[in-house]
Amino acid sequence: MKKYRVVGQDVEKVDGRALVTGQPVFTDDFSLPGMLYGKILRSPYAHALIKEINASEAEKLKGVEAVFTYKNVPRKAYTTAGQGYPEPSPYDSFIFDKKVRFVGDRVAAVFAESLSIAEEALSLIKVEYEELPAILDPEDALKDGAPVIHDEPEIQGAHDPSRNIVSHVDLEIGDVDQALRDSDFVVEGIWETQYAQHCPMEAHIAIAYLDERGKLVIRSSTQVPFHARRILSFLLGIPISKIRVIKPRIGGGFGAKQEVLIEDLVALATLKTKRPARLELTREEEFVSSRTMHPMKVKVRLGADKEGMLKAIEMDILSNTGAYGAHGPTVFFNAGSKTLPLYNKAENVRFTGNVVYTNLPVAGAYRGYGATEGYFALECAIDELARKMGIDPLILRQKNHIRPGETSPIFKKLGEGREGVPQTVESCGLEECIENGRELFEWEKKRSLPREVAPGIYRGYGMAIMMQGSAIPLVDMASATIKMNEDGSFLLLVGATDLGTGSDTILAQIACEEIGIPVKNITVYSSDTDFTPFDKGAYASSTTYLSGEAVRKAARKVKEQILTVAHILLGASGDLVIEDGLVKEVGTGKTLTLEEIGLRSFYMADQRQIQATASHVSEVSPPPFAAHFVEVEVDTRTGKITPILYVAAVDCGVAVNPQLTRGQIIGSIVNGLGFALSEGLVFNTRGMPLNPNFLDYKVLSSLDIPEIEVILVETHEPSGPFGAKSVAEICINGPLPAVANAVYDALGIQLKKAPFTAESVLRLLGKI
Amino acid sequence: MRVQFKLNHKEVSFNVHPGESLFEVLRREGNYEVKGSNCRDGSCGACTVLLDGVPVPSCTILIGRVEGREVETIESLGDMENLHPLQRAFLENGAVQCGYCIPGILLVAKALLDRDPNPSREEIEEELSGNICRCTGYVQQIEAIERAAELLREERK
Amino acid sequence: MLKEVVEFYAPRELEEAHGLLLKHYPHAQLVGGGLDLTWRERKEARYLIGLDHLPLKFIKSEEGTLEVGAMVTIRELLENEALENVAPDSLKPALKAIATPLLRGVITVGGSLARAYPWSDLPALFLGLESKIGIFDGKYRVFELREFYEGDFREVLRRALITKVLIPQSKGRYFSYRRFTRTEVDIPLLNQAVSLHFREGKIEHARIFLGARPGFPLELEEIEGLLEGKELSEGVIGEACAMLRESAPVESDFRISKEFRKHLAGVLLEENLREIKGKYESSIQA
């Protein structure tokens, strides 16, 4: 493999110094004179009509500058999902509606001189509701006579709103029923995931103002600045040219900010009052009224022959998208498209199911994007099959997983809420991942140890394998601009959205590798719809792979321009290279500084700005692969599960920055462990969330984490920049099945419903 | 009312509402290095400051309690050109992702290392447990604090 | 922000603080750490009385009693070596489990005992440690903590300040405390404090409190009765745990079910009794 100078190095995060010194880099670290503060009135009912709403008292309150209800905003169906155009999500949302569809739905918004005044004004808005029967269980959504949650005539893009169905799939490859009948071993089960929330440390926040041209500027904590601009233009009926969205540093997103959730309201307030307006969700709103993971019931049936070769896989899903369908179809498709190709030896595959509306919080994009839910079921079923056959689940996986040069019909059949794109897997280090993980974990040795390690205390060992994708093929586009200054330094302008992942650093490394300069010579700007070129934003594991390739292409063009000048200046005819910021002629040893080239281009001869823009769309979505191993301890007196050791072996292609890569892996594992052990919203019988705070929604702390070992299995992906694929999402898929499998190994109980609370363990043990 | 206290070793005096928290006052006065606070119960730790050397979530401290006391924010550690060993170690160990929790975590780490220059891994995990970081999974932060302790011990030699 | 607040007082004398409490009754709120006030955004609070400048930040041992001032934070208490005289090896871990390290620097003993959430740790802990509570309502008074909580303490505290808690450093007492949580950083979903006094190998006197049921800590007199007069044998432990699993006065909430709490009550008792048994036996040998 080629040695790189900048790629593959643990380069210091380009925004790192600003972050460790607490610079004012986030959306809210900035204040404008005359700024108004917004607050949203939320529905107390799961399903109700607004019979009457009277905001006149609120409007009269001193300091209140704007009150919005369904009566005074444009009525246009749209989707909040920040996806490429046309969005695969249904148009089923309104800025405000006469109907509320979950506890926490928008009813009205107030903008006032201060937060306290805005809060007081909310209490002055009189609303009369007519409560409607609500659907609080996705199973009920499909029943005859179920209440219809979206009966508005404007709805578009939902499969069958009259039956609360957002999306429906019935896909079969081969003949699954026949193959299952012919199988020597068949297993079946239903696995269920919970209402989990992203919990970014920085909640959704946006500030709008008018600039000196009268342009609406929105500074927002968003993963999708360009989609936000497009959606706002559509929704508010103002041209794209009159809107500018700025994404400063973001305090985490994990998918929750792949949405346009509050930008419309600050925009309305600023347009109405001509004053800056700010809106920030409270932590409770973040839990209840932003977005969550899609709770799913995933049924899996597997059939295999005596040799342990999979013959059939069936996956049937009931996905609960909550009150609105943002990302509903695509997350559901991904639960199949990112999981089923992993076991491409099975020739008969069926993928079916429904995405339904309920009167519960709105699910959206969450790191893993459906694959997490799919893998929980699939990888637990694989273990179950191995037990039934009496073989090591590791060996069963080895026999059946996809390998380099292979494909799966699923790639073509399942895409982004529609057909996908066929592809052959070029780079795949899954075999090595399993092998290296197995060795470090000491899989066989551990599995031969006695499980009871002290009276009532059991250890168990489980694993799971997984893949994801890298970008959405033939849909998403990224672009980048690189400019050279006269001192030989560079500017990299990207629409790609670093939301804490470190992608600005990764992209800088890619640019610098291609040009031949150190990272200190480049400044990265992300993202500003007026000054950086288009990029779809941060989602679908695509920034390194897709935006990275756009950056590489732009860098190549810039390099060509530099070398053209250098040839003239050096009078050289031979090959030139750029190394450490110097242009060198191969053979003669003649050199030239980049500063000489920059100065000449600006002021002396052939005057021009050395710069280039490049765009990239990928025809494939090369999957990263991983094998996870976990050791857990279960206290059978209390039912508590404690993870002890976690080993993750990951093939993400070439790791552009191994340290940041490791950070992505560990971070997603710990979030996944949260799904397995403790996270989940709980509702009362009226659909009201009971734990929308950190006191009762338990994210893991530094005391809850196991020892985590990361192994990077490097492969070289030919379609990615310098061989890179993606790594941001894949590892969140491992903990649910790996922990469930480990607990089975310890105690012989099957945990099929997340989170695996102590109480659920004791119930399965028959102790309560 | 007016309160007077020491902020990063300088005397300051602000006009405040008696129902405000230290967090609200600091942010209003432009101390944007103090992040966070929308958990509203001190359970996330993002808005941590040192109050007389003790790390506390500034959103839980009523401003009246601060009169005459000493408050330190991340500004008291180091600046962009002169990073504190903790800040350096955090960057070198990949302990920073989105960075929102970082000022709070660095202050917790500083208070720990001031008290105990050679903490065990368990102590570090314990001390960090009041600061939620949703990005990193804590591992690289724990490693960074161990590394910073080493750097500081070397410096003292 | 507590919008309704009009004044923040910082009195230097208890009498002054008490006077302000009476003067602004019922709109006054004492401020210990202030965590609870800011967290719950208590709208009724109009006059805040900060207690930082009162002489309530002390930890002292006197005549076999550890006295802890109301303004001592849990962090400060934890750092004090005198704790080990009260309940060696068991009080420290119990305090260390409370809230988070950051919040332990805010939460005061007085604020915690006054607020007295049913799931709170300090009331159960101090009840189990057979503590007394000192208050000032114009006069200094000391009550058995148990009696204080049995009375209408919330009403009393509208006109009084907690000044301290007094924990007897009884030699013959063996103490153990357990709390069940979902993750390592959590409020207790059930907690239990046990004190046993032995005489000639037999349990002379037992005190057991069960809290976060989810209701306020209750003394488990039936279990105490079963234990008293007996040796702490495996058999007796088993009997007590079985009895508690049957009879534990617990209910469901959204966190966990009644059945699980019942089961846990037995588990916590077993762990507490085992710990005490171990300590007692090693002290006999020594």
Ligand SMILES: Cc1cc2nc3c(=O)[nH]c(=O)nc-3n(C[C@H](O)[C@H](O)[C@H](O)COP(=O)(O)OP(=O)(O)OC[C@H]3O[C@@H](n4cnc5c(N)ncnc54)[C@H](O)[C@@H]3O)c2cc1C
């Ligand atoms: C995220 C979080 C986690 C928590 N975890 C735990 C936990 O694990 N275990 C636990 O036990 N508790 C826990 N708590 C609860 C905490 O202990 C209480 O909120 C406690 O009341 C805070 O103490 P304080 O000194 O800050 O109270 P303050 O807010 O100062 O006061 C609380 C109340 O007591 C009154 N008061 C204060 N001091 C006195 C006094 N000296 N005399 C009379 N009245 C007084 C006040 O007027 C007020 O009404 C947690 C709280 C939060 C927000």
